[in-house]
Amino acid sequence: MTDELAIEAIGLEKSYGATRVLAPVDLRVTRGSVFSLLGPNGAGKTTMVRILSTLTRPDAGQARVAGFDIVGDRHLVRRSISLTGQYATVDLLLTGEENLRMMGRLSGLPRRQARGRARDLLERFDLAAVARRRVSAYSGGMRRRLDLAASLVGSPSVIFLDEPTTGLDLRSRQTMWEVIANLAGSGVTVFLTTQYLEDADQLADRIAVLDGGRVVAEGTPGTLKAQVAGQRLDLTLASRTAFGDVARCLGERAAISEPGSLTIGVPTDGSAAHVRALLDEVDPDRRAVHRFAVHSATLDDVFLALTGHPAGRADNTGPAGRADKEISRV
Amino acid sequence: MSDMTVPGAVVRSTRPPVPIVSDALTLAARCVRMSSRNLDSLLTSLMLPVMLMVLFVYLFGGAIHTGGRYVTYVVPGVLLLCAGFGASVTAVSVNHDMTRGIIDRFRSMDIGGTAVLAGHVAASVIRNAASTIVVFGVALAIGFRPHAALPQWLAAGGVLLLFVVAVSWLSAAAGLLASSPEAASGFTFFVMFLPYPSSAFVPTSTMPSWLHGFADHQPVTPVVETLRGLLLGMPAGASAGRALAWSGGLLIVSIALSSVVFQRRAAMSAH
Numbered sequence: 061m062t063d064e065l066a067i068e069a070i071g072l073e074k075s076y077g078a079t080r081v082l083a084p085v086d087l088r089v090t091r092g093s094v095f096s097l098l099g100p101n102g103a104g105k106t107t108m109v110r111i112l113s114t115l116t117r118p119d120a121g122q123a124r125v126a127g128f129d130i131v132g133d134r135h136l137v138r139r140s141i142s143l144t145g146q147y148a149t150v151d152l153l154l155t156g157e158e159n160l161r162m163m164g165r166l167s168g169l170p171r172r173q174a175r176g177r178a179r180d181l182l183e184r185f186d187l188a189a190v191a192r193r194r195v196s197a198y199s200g201g202m203r204r205r206l207d208l209a210a211s212l213v214g215s216p217s218v219i220f221l222d223e224p225t226t227g228l229d230l231r232s233r234q235t236m237w238e239v240i241a242n243l244a245g246s247g248v249t250v251f252l253t254t255q256y257l258e259d260a261d262q263l264a265d266r267i268a269v270l271d272g273g274r275v276v277a278e279g280t281p282g283t284l285k286a287q288v289a290g291q292r293l294d295l296t297l298a299s300r301t302a303f304g305d306v307a308r309c310l311g312e313r314a315a316i317s318e319p320g321s322l323t324i325g326v327p328t329d330g331s332a333a334h335v336r337a338l339l340d341e342v343d344p345d346r347r348a349v350h351r352f353a354v355h356s357a358t359l360d361d362v363f364l365a366l367t368g369h370p371a372g373r374a375d376n377t378g379p380a381g382r383a384d385k386e387i388s389r390v
Numbered sequence: 391m392s393d394m395t396v397p398g399a400v401v402r403s404t405r406p407p408v409p410i411v412s413d414a415l416t417l418a419a420r421c422v423r424m425s426s427r428n429l430d431s432l433l434t435s436l437m438l439p440v441m442l443m444v445l446f447v448y449l450f451g452g453a454i455h456t457g458g459r460y461v462t463y464v465v466p467g468v469l470l471l472c473a474g475f476g477a478s479v480t481a482v483s484v485n486h487d488m489t490r491g492i493i494d495r496f497r498s499m500d501i502g503g504t505a506v507l508a509g510h511v512a513a514s515v516i517r518n519a520a521s522t523i524v525v526f527g528v529a530l531a532i533g534f535r536p537h538a539a540l541p542q543w544l545a546a547g548g549v550l551l552l553f554v555v556a557v558s559w560l561s562a563a564a565g566l567l568a569s570s571p572e573a574a575s576g577f578t579f580f581v582m583f584l585p586y587p588s589s590a591f592v593p594t595s596t597m598p599s600w601l602h603g604f605a606d607h608q609p610v611t612p613v614v615e616t617l618r619g620l621l622l623g624m625p626a627g628a629s630a631g632r633a634l635a636w637s638g639g640l641l642i643v644s645i646a647l648s649s650v651v652f653q654r655r656a657a658m659s660a661h
Contacts, residue, residue: 113498115656138500149492151420153427165416166499168409194427214499 066091066218066249067112071121074107074273081107082273084121089266094240094250096264098257104273105253106146109222112251113143126218141218142211146226148203149210152196156187156206159195160213167214174213181209185239201232208239219243221252225259237262258356261285269366277366291330293338294353297322302348309342315364322350327365330354410505417501417509421483422516435479435517439472439525446591447532454592465529466617467590470610471582472525473550476518477557478581480510484565485574493656503652507562514558515551522550537623546620549630552637553613557581559644566651590614609636 067089074082082104089095097105110116112125114134123130126140150159157178164174182191185205195203204224211219224240225233240263244250254260260267261281269277269284277284292315297303303322307314316325326342328334335354343349425432443464451460484507487493496506538546561577568574585591587601588610594602605611613636615629 110494115494115497135500138498141498143494143498145491145494147491149490149495151424151492153424154420158423162416162420163499166413166496166501211495220498 064090065124066093067095067123067125067251069112069121069123072108072111072118072123073120074104074111074116074118080273082111082118085270085273085275087123087268087275089249089251091249092244092247093265094244094252094263096260096267097251097253097270098255098260098267099253099270100255103270105270106222108270109143109220109251109253113141113220114138115143139214140216141220142214142216143220144207144211144222144224146223148200148207150195150203150206153194155192155194156182156198157191159206160210163210163213169213177213181212185209199232201228201235204228204232204236205239208236208243212243216248218249218251221250223253223255225254225256233259271366291328292316292325292355293328293335294323294325294355295339295342295349296351297324297348298350299348302343306342306348325355328354410502410508413501413505414508414512417506418512418516421510421513425479425483425513425517431479435472435476436521436524438475439468439521440528442471443468443525443528444532450591456593459533461529461533462535462622463618464591465526465534466614466621467585467588468529469522469525469550469617470553470590470614471585472521473518473554474557474581474585474610475578476521477514477554478561478564478578479517480514480558480561481565481568481574481577482571483513484510484562485568485571488566488655489570497656503649503656507559507648507652510562510565511555511558514561515554518554536621538621539623542620542623546617549613549616549620549633549637552634552641553609556637556641556644559641559648563644563648563651566648566655584608585610585614588614609633609640612636 065088067087069085069087071084071086072082073080073084085104085108087095087108097108099105107116111118112123112130114125114130114137117131125137128134128136128140130137150156151162154162160178160181161174164177165171167174169177179188179191182188185208187202187206187209190198190202195206198206208221208224221240225236228236237259240250240252244263250263252259252263264281267277267279267281267284268275294316295306297306300319300322303319303324306324307317310324310326313326314324315327316323318324326338328338335352339349339352446464446468447461451464454460454463456463487496487506487510493506561581564577565574568577587597587605588594588608589605590610594605594611597605612629612632615627616633619625619627619629
């Protein structure tokens with residue numbers, strides 16, 4: 061039933077000049093759920109968010125957000141949503157409290173209510189102690205939290221978060237996870253984009269994997285991880301000859317292959333039985349494998365499994381682009 | 391396609407009847423607060439005109455003959471230089487908002503471009519009022535003696551206000567067009583330079599003929615002449631009409647230009 065959907069997109073398309081950023085994309089997000097759009101740089105995540113939040117018009121297709129058409133009823137959509145972009149958009153020269161009060165006033169709250177709302181949110185986001193300090197003195201994680209708090213001032217029913225954890229250290233990231241999980245608990249719909257499988261895994265009820273402007277997979281974190289095995293066994297081989305033998309044995313199954321360091325990675329579910337079976341298979345004489353390590357699957361593994369090519373091919377600048385050169389497929 | 395006519399979630403209903411005005415005022419307060427905390431630019435916008443006035447009066451003034459005391463001649467010009475400079479800073483602050491992503495937040499809150507730009511312009515007027523008072527105080531201290539009655543004072547204030555609003559809005563348009571705050575600050579330089587080839591510091595009749603033509607027909611000259619006339623109790627004459635026409639025309643063109651540019655720029659600010 062459409063009633064249950066906070067976001068429904070049908071056939072959204074967008075091109076910039078000759079570059080097609082979104083092929084026709086369909087999405088359905090259940091009201092009150094956390095939905096994650098997972099993909100590398102350049103996959104079209106930000107464009108998708110900008111279209112759904114009415115900032116950019118699609119070339120074709122239509123979408124409803126919070127029950128309103130994103131083109132025809134865009135003013136109504138805007139009053140039902142909030143958008144938090146990739147970079148914290150709070151004013152550095154103002155205090156945290158001033159930022160939130162301003163957002164309250166801009167959301168149409170009377171002065172008193174704006175002040176009360178600011179106080180509540182500062183409390184809720186653990187920023188009460190620094191409320192009267194200028195944001196320029198805040199840490200990166202604190203700025204993100206304030207930014208998120210600012211997006212909630214107007215009590216939106218659908219919240220768009222574009223890469224909320226990019227650039228944060230592990231601890232700030234974990235705090236963001238808690239914050240976003242709390243948001244979800246309060247009944248709003250959260251639409252978040254991320255480059256990290258872990259984010260989506262931790263937070264999302266459903267994940268869509270976006271690659272080159274297309275949704276290449278969609279499902280719960282469980283079903284997606286089942287598709288990509290979730291873990292990777294990296295084997296460091298004893299010699300060049302051994303490397304060649306194992307590479308031949310694994311063939312297309314190898315997720316990574318680095319001749320320089322004599323390392324080959326292969327997907328596994330991480331269970332002892334499977335790892336043992338793999339080792340026996342590639343190295344029956346127990347001489348070829350020098351060392352091994354089991355890692356959580358990375359976005360690269362997910363992409364390799366789902367698309368047949370490593371993540372980040374569309375991106376020439378980011379770290380994924382560099383990884384592309386180091387990791388060649390067998 | 392499934393049935394897509396769903397009455398939506400609870401829509402925020404507390405928007406005031408004329409949100410554009412209250413939004414612009416809230417945003418103006420934001421800009422003023424930020425400029426008052428940006429110590430470098432605050433000092434620059436206050437110190438620069440005062441330094442220039444002192445420079446002109448004491449260093450160059452002795453060599454410039456204007457048929458009276460030079461301080462009397464130059465103060466309206468310095469006021470205008472100060473106003474133009476203060477207003478052109480708007481380009482940088484507008485560009486800052488456009489390039490740092492806060493504009494996406496504002497737009498997703500249904501705050502229109504006009505409210506955002508009007509907020510910047512209103513803040514510019516407030517900043518300029520403060521710096522004009524400082525410059526005027528220093529001018530009085532170094533011997534400027536205006537001869538104006540209340541109506542002339544009010545008229546002079548109005549002419550200066552319209553000029554500041556026009557240049558601020560033009561600067562806002564420049565801020566929308568510029569690719570970075572650094573590029574936007576180039577516009578500030580241009581506006582700073584405009585009073586020099588005008589009658590602000592020297593009579594245009596002393597300039598070479600090719601420059602003379604430009605100086606007589608650029609916006610600063612009629613505005614300066616009008617201010618001078620009003621403050622010194624002389625008839626402003628034809629320059630008043632031309633001053634209002636220049637400022638008013640500039641304002642209308644700037645508003646039209648900025649609203650077109652805003653739509654295009656905001657829609658693709660992520661790319």
